Amino acid sequence: MDYVELRVQAPRELADILVAELAEVGYNTFEDNDEGFCAYIDEDQFSPDDVAEIMARYQGMGEVEYDHRIITRQNWNAEWEKNFEPLVIAERVSVRAPFHAARPDLAHDIVIMPRMSFGTGHHDTTALMLTNQLAVNHQGQRVLDMGCGTGILAVMAAQLGAAAVLAVDVEPWTAENAADNARENNVEGTVEARLGDITALEGEEPFDIILANINRNVLLDDMPAYARYLKPGGPILFSGFYEEDLAQIRAAAEQAGFVYESHLVQNHWVSAIFRQPA
Structure with a gap:
């Protein structure tokens, strides 16, 4: 489609x-x-x-x-390949296409082909989420990436040492793209891409970390579910909303039991870290 x-x-x-x-x-x-x-x-x-x-x-x-x-898929690819430039985030993460040179001087090198998915790192919300991920201990953790897009945050989680990452998105080609990008980055054994919304998590045990870069309305609607699927003491990283929406996101998160920790702002967009009480 x-x-x-x-x-x-x-x-x-x-x-x-x-x-x-x-x-x-x-x-x-x-x-x-x-x-x-x-x-x-x-x-x-x-x-x-x-x-x-x-x-x-x-x-x-x-x-x-x-x-x-x-x-169309074809037009998206052509436009992206024509305009996409390699990106460096927080002086530690390189985001590039397969046809760009690697950056061995940086700690993390992520290769992304977006097809019809969003999330090359160039949008402020993705860059903010990657920056916030660098501040969270992923080592040996089980991670949920909701609204995974290209799978870039899932790949980042795997590179940060996550033991397992479930990447979920509602669009079929997006889930496929996330799986392809996991293979491109040699983390297919760690990252599972799954088609669906929050209901696709039915039967899953709670996660150690949740990443949710979607949009304000989905975050608000699914906030109670996030609380069910996050272990005590675990962090949840949100993005996909504007700075003026932070108060509403914070109110919903706190009503669900989360505790606010910090947030970053870039060009009016926000990524915030909350935590499930221990």
Whole structure:
């Protein structure tokens, strides 16, 4: 199935509101740019009427322009290969494609081919999650990566010494891509990619660490489940939301029993660490 990319030009304050509204009607990935943002949704869920209604609702708050295009697997790959540059995160992690040179001077080298998945490390939320992972002891731990995308966080967990990583995503090609990237990074024996949402965890024992880089609404909806699936004393890393949403995420997390530890901010995006009480 293809994606629809909705490109929106809007002032920052209004863009944040529009992102929240679009998330309510099924848009599940957002990328900021200098003029506004892009939002992505499966083609069969795209409704021009929904978009027009949302945009009309906020006409008086600022000038907004928008259009959309279909992104096929082939077009996504071509665009990505044309524009993707190697990335260094926290001076310790190299994120690159197979056709880029390795960085033996860095502690971690992650090779990613995204296909139709999101999560090359270039989006602020992924970079923030990787940075936060570096501060968490993964050695010998069993890790859950919810909304795994390309599997980049799962690969990072394996490289940090995790004993086992379950990477879960709702899109079939994303789960396949995560499995491929695990093989590309020689951690296929550690990383299991699974298709599904939070219900795919039924029957699983609690995890030592949970990584959840999804979006605000999914995080809020699934917060009680995260509490069930995290061992006492274990950390949970969240991202996929804006700085102004942190208070709402924190309130839901604390209601579920988690304790706030810290958060990082980059270009209005947040990654926060909470912990299950021991």
